[in-house]
Amino acid sequence: MKRLRLAILFCSVLFGNVLAQEKPCKPQQHARLPVVKDSTYHKARKKLIAAGWQPLRTKSANVAGTDPDITSGNGPLFWRKGYVELEACSGTGVAACAFLFKDAYGNRLRVTTEGEEVPDEKFYARVNGYRFVCE
Numbered sequence: 446m447k448r449l450r451l452a453i454l455f456c457s458v459l460f461g462n463v464l465a466q467e468k469p470c471k472p473q474q475h476a477r478l479p480v481v482k483d484s485t486y487h488k489a490r491k492k493l494i495a496a497g498w499q500p501l502r503t504k505s506a507n508v509a510g511t512d513p514d515i516t517s518g519n520g521p522l523f524w525r526k527g528y529v530e531l532e533a534c535s536g537t538g539v540a541a542c543a544f545l546f547k548d549a550y551g552n553r554l555r556v557t558t559e560g561e562e563v564p565d566e567k568f569y570a571r572v573n574g575y576r577f578v579c580e
Contacts, residue, residue, distance in 0.1 A: 476550070484571065489572045498554060499548070500528065500529055500546060503530060503532045503545050504524075519570055520542065531543075532544060543555055555575060555577075558573060
């Protein structure tokens with residue numbers, strides 16, 4: 446029972462810290478946000494870059510091949526394409542991935558996707574959301 450309480454306390458502190466670091470922001474000025482929801486990630490990425498959002502490198506090239514955040518699911522496919530903004534991909538479930546961009550004003554935008562990337566079958570991950578995040 447004591448171990449269970451300790452585990453619950455640890456998880457709640459850890460989860461609370463993650464939420465505090467990832468709280469949404471509402472910047473007063475930011476680059477234009479094109480309509481990207483429901484687009485394939487590849488098309489959405491092009492639109493975001495054209496609107497002034499730059500991919501923000503999230504992983505060192507040296508550790509990317511062994512980083513568990515991006516070695517599962519669609520992670521290896523996106524990384525091989527040179528999508529350095531890749532933060533993490535899930536190896537199970539809806540095949541979720543997260544990507545990070547930055548604009549000229551210093552704002553950060555997280556774009557999330559779902560769906561398998563199977564180019565041979567013409568299946569592509571689609572954007573299911575995006576939001577501003579604080580550093």
